[in-house]
Amino acid sequence: MLIATNIQKYYGQLWVLKGVDLEIKQGEIASIVGPSGSGKSTLLHILGTLDKPDKGEVKVGNQRINFLNEKQMAAFRNRHVGFVFQFHHLLPEFTALENVCIPGWMAGRRKKEVEDNALSLLQMLGLGKRTDNKPNALSGGEQQRVAVARALINRPAIIFADEPTGNLDSANARELHQLFFTLRQQFNQTFLIVTHNEELAQMSDRILHMKDGKIV
Numbered sequence: 001m002l003i004a005t006n007i008q009k010y011y012g013q014l015w016v017l018k019g020v021d022l023e024i025k026q027g028e029i030a031s032i033v034g035p036s037g038s039g040k041s042t043l044l045h046i047l048g049t050l051d052k053p054d055k056g057e058v059k060v061g062n063q064r065i066n067f068l069n070e071k072q073m074a075a076f077r078n079r080h081v082g083f084v085f086q087f088h089h090l091l092p093e094f095t096a097l098e099n100v101c102i103p104g105w106m107a108g109r110r111k112k113e114v115e116d117n118a119l120s121l122l123q124m125l126g127l128g129k130r131t132d133n134k135p136n137a138l139s140g141g142e143q144q145r146v147a148v149a150r151a152l153i154n155r156p157a158i159i160f161a162d163e164p165t166g167n168l169d170s171a172n173a174r175e176l177h178q179l180f181f182t183l184r185q186q187f188n189q190t191f192l193i194v195t196h197n198e199e200l201a202q203m204s205d206r207i208l209h210m211k212d213g214k215i216v
């Protein structure tokens, strides 16, 4: 599903990623843990095509990301990659349903087909009665579930989650963890999760420990 080879990244003089090699299998739920500043988010952004490495190669499915220009990368990201962040970044002026639909519409898919997909995802995530609510009329856990539905709308090959439970209480965090496993069971969905949450890390198939810009 994803192969990264010798990923290196500099921010000016700062050598942040020092040669990361990584393989993620389809349907795998892997966590990345490690001290603050060890390069976890930087790595996730590079693997998720939000940023480019200075050295090394990322391959998602059959696509070698390094050779895409900005426009191709944005199109690839929209179709093949899903993101869940600590802060959900839902658009406040749109309903839950519209927030989930937007990446589908942007990908040029049929309006009705996207809406039907979004409705069934929201129902599956226990939000069937909340579809017309705007984000400020949803709880934190509900907002995060809408963000998960949005990440899934284009059936991405892989979902990257950066501290997805960082902003949730422990009950909601546990529920979100459970959801990742349900989605894996239903869609054979692949997840790569950066987390400080020990419980989530322990539940995943594999824990990758990062230290000082490397997987140790």
Ligand SMILES: Nc1ncnc2c1ncn2[C@@H]1O[C@H](COP(=O)(O)OP(=O)(O)OP(=O)(O)O)[C@@H](O)[C@H]1O
Pocket (backbone or CB within 6 Å): 011, 014, 016, 034, 035, 036, 037, 038, 039, 040, 041, 042, 043
């Ligand atoms: N845009 C940037 N410009 C300059 N330095 C950056 C930038 N982004 C990150 N860094 C630096 O790169 C290093 C790694 O940051 P990164 O966010 O990847 O760490 P992290 O392991 O995710 O940390 P945390 O657990 O605190 O989120 C840090 O020293 C950080 O200050």
